[in-house]
């Protein structure tokens with residue numbers, strides 16, 4: 001598998017990294033969903049034995065169990081073979097001393113004296129400002145000086161402007177961003193990634209398969225792939241796309257079975273930075289176009305309709321509808337909509353005041369579309 005230098009930090013990392021967020025699970029004797037530890041440990045070690053040397057976990061994955069299993073998987077000499085990343089759950093940080101406490105707890109769970117990369121997890125504009133007010137830089141400096149962390153970084157979910165603001169604020173070593181061929185203009189964006197890389201920040205890609213969605217394309221997209229002169233699987237097309245950026249040091253895959261580990265190792269065995277010609281890149285653009293054409297509602301998430309006086313999260317609801325159509329996955333709508341209701345933003349709250357329709361630059365019939373969305377659940 002190809003390895004690339006991690007910026008100028010003095011070591012190389014494998015293009016495929018192990019994301020410890022979607023490990024295989026089983027039901028425990030107490031009736032709880034827990035990680036299938038035996039299987040997960042075997043998967044991680046198999047990947048390392050075949051050239052993978054980057055492992056990514058976080059405080060919250062698998063309800064806190066992922067760090068423990070990561071630590072177990074890296075016993076018996078495996079720790080020394082990898083760069084290990086975990087992440088500070090910034091949403092649990094209320095005062096400066098929480099950062100030290102959480103890091104200490106994480107090192108204990110991982111059963112290691114230090115991690116190679118410590119990221120502030122899932123930053124957006126608002127949480128970043130909170131972390132600034134709690135002087136995150138002093139904490140990172142202290143943790144580096146006392147040897148608990150080697151390098152610093154952040155993972156990110158917001159828009160490009162917020163990304164640039166965070167990039168410019170600190171001498172980061174790593175930025176972990178969502179990147180796949182559907183999201184090149186979403187969140188950090190490809191342009192934002194180039195900017196971060198130009199400042200010497202190593203890019204780690206997450207969600208290369210959009211959480212698995214583009215591994216199982218709908219029929220029309222599968223037919224496009226079948227009629228192209230190169231026969232790559234949907235998974236390989238997605239990995240080839242992200243691998244083509246030399247700025248991307250490693251690509252995290254959240255593998256949930258040994259079979260996926262083996263398939264992904266095999267793909268990364270032949271994928272390099274120069275793996276797409278112009279015709280292939282154009283084809284990937286066409287794949288994206290075909291996905292976008294499946295969008296049911298022309299909402300661009302400009303947010304002009306927000307805030308709704310009733311709190312209806314209109315762009316989020318439309319995104320959930322679109323996503324279900326795009327990936328031919330009605331069950332995903334139910335899941336996404338449940339999350340929206342938990343945030344008190346469901347379509348049922350709409351009183352048809354029409355303020356959103358007056359503000360919408362796309363002139364969408366929002367009231368009707370919200371009623372349709374609510375009806376999908378009944």
Ligand SMILES: NC(=O)c1ccc[n+]([C@@H]2O[C@H](COP(=O)([O-])OP(=O)(O)OC[C@H]3O[C@@H](n4cnc5c(N)ncnc54)[C@H](OP(=O)(O)O)[C@@H]3O)[C@@H](O)[C@H]2O)c1
Nearest residue numbers: 019020021022155206207208209210211212215252254256
């Ligand atoms: N910091 C953050 O805010 C954040 C957010 C998201 C992710 N992450 C990290 O980034 C990692 C990668 O993100 P991700 O897990 O969303 O990655 P992903 O690669 O986009 O999605 C992983 C899913 O893709 C499917 N998959 C993987 N290999 C496959 C194969 N060979 N064939 C068919 N399907 C395959 C599996 O879905 P099925 O299980 O359905 O088969 C798997 O659960 C995470 O594990 C986590 O470590 C971080």
